[in-house]
């Protein structure tokens with residue numbers, strides 16, 4: 053069963069792309085299975101930074117076939133901008149396959165995203181305003197427009213026009229100026245024509261690849277606690293990043309998957325609103341944000357930061373059947389005299405070791421920490437787990453003991469080769 057899933061174990065930006073880039077060496081297909089251009093996946097190669105939103109992070113390798121599967125919502129303007137930028141930098145995207153079953157994002161989705169956020173006022177989710185929620189809502193309402201429809205461009209034009217007119221009525225009802233229907237139809241027909249050669253039956257493509265024993269890597273965007281069902285609802289995204297979503301989002305079955313890698317930072321970050329038990333609003337939090345350069349790739353927003361939360365990680369192991377963990381950004385903790393790890397919560401005075409399923413309860417828990425000595429050593433050049441300082445080894449051993457699955461890869465810098473394979 054040669055399918056590997058990579059999934060974020062926290063609230064996103066764990067460094068998934070860097071680990072996917074590493075695993076891509078041994079995979080032929082790298083497949084995005086959910087989300088859209090709300091994702092910002094960064095790979096750094098020889099000081100060159102590649103920030104990907106829609107195209108799978110494996111694209112940097114010539115041997116990889118990048119696939120955008122059915123569970124993704126596709127914003128064509130972003131897709132083509134990304135293709136042009138990558139090709140301008142010498143990375144070919146000609147092998148890209150986009151599922152005919154994936155749904156398209158249109159300008160009205162972005163307008164509705166902004167209206168919904170404005171209506172929520174102080175209680176806003178802090179979405180990326182990319183139209184992700186409204187596009188998935190249209191999919192669920194069965195009025196979405198799918199990628200495969202661009203193959204019949206005349207009909208596609210008529211559908212886009214009808215949808216734009218219907219959506220304009222709602223936009224005007226909300227007191228916002230209507231969109232220019234003719235401009236949208238003309239522009240999206242051009243995008244649709246450009247998309248035609250990339251359109252594919254990716255379900256058949258992937259099953260055929262498995263039949264040939266080729267290695268397939270499924271790339272999660274967002275993360276476990278942004279999952280529409282299992283995350284901190286309503287402060288979540290509108291898809292299922294958890295490993296189960298990888299099956300629905302690709303058409304592969306659960307028994308096709310053999311390895312599920314959860315990615316966590318050595319601490320925690322979150323961008324947007326919602327509960328965050330270990331959030332630090334003090335100078336330690338500022339240090340994590342400054343040293344870790346915790347500013348969003350997509351929106352430039354300052355992320356929120358706090359210590360590592362093993363209660364959440366244990367829940368992520370359950371929700372995704374994680375077989376292993378990759379822990380990134382250990383180097384960001386280099387300067388701390390002491391480092392904390394949350395091992396349990398206190399709820400109404402009682403110690404609990406589980407993750408409460410309701411956001412309102414999670415917002416009330418207090419973290420219980422184990423405090424470890426820091427290593428105060430620059431780890432960025434470390435490539436062997438044996439040469440890690442004993443305090444860093446103790447940190448990794450505690451994480452493993454807490455989450456119950458092995459930590460296999462440890463990130464010590466942003467560059468492609470800044471990692472080590474951890475053996476206790």
Ligand code: GDP
Pocket residue numbers: 060064065066067068069070091092093094095096349379380381382383384462463464465466467470
């Ligand atoms: P993703 O959305 O999960 O792919 O993560 P992002 O790319 O949004 O954010 C992770 C950031 O951390 C990026 O800027 C990466 O280049 C960087 N990064 C990844 N792993 C490491 C690491 O081990 N150490 C350091 N210092 N930076 C890392």
Ligand code: IMO
Pocket residue numbers: 060063064065066090091092093177178179180181182183184185272273274275278287288289290323324325
């Ligand atoms: P990657 O793949 C971090 C957050 C937004 C907001 C919530 C809903 O780079 O880890 P949406 O636009 O999806 O409706 O916003 O989800 N969010 C992310 N946070 N990393 C991401 O992606 C995110 N994608 C969405 O900030 O809180």
Ligand code: MG
Pocket residue numbers: 064065066091092093094349
């Ligand atoms: Mg990101």
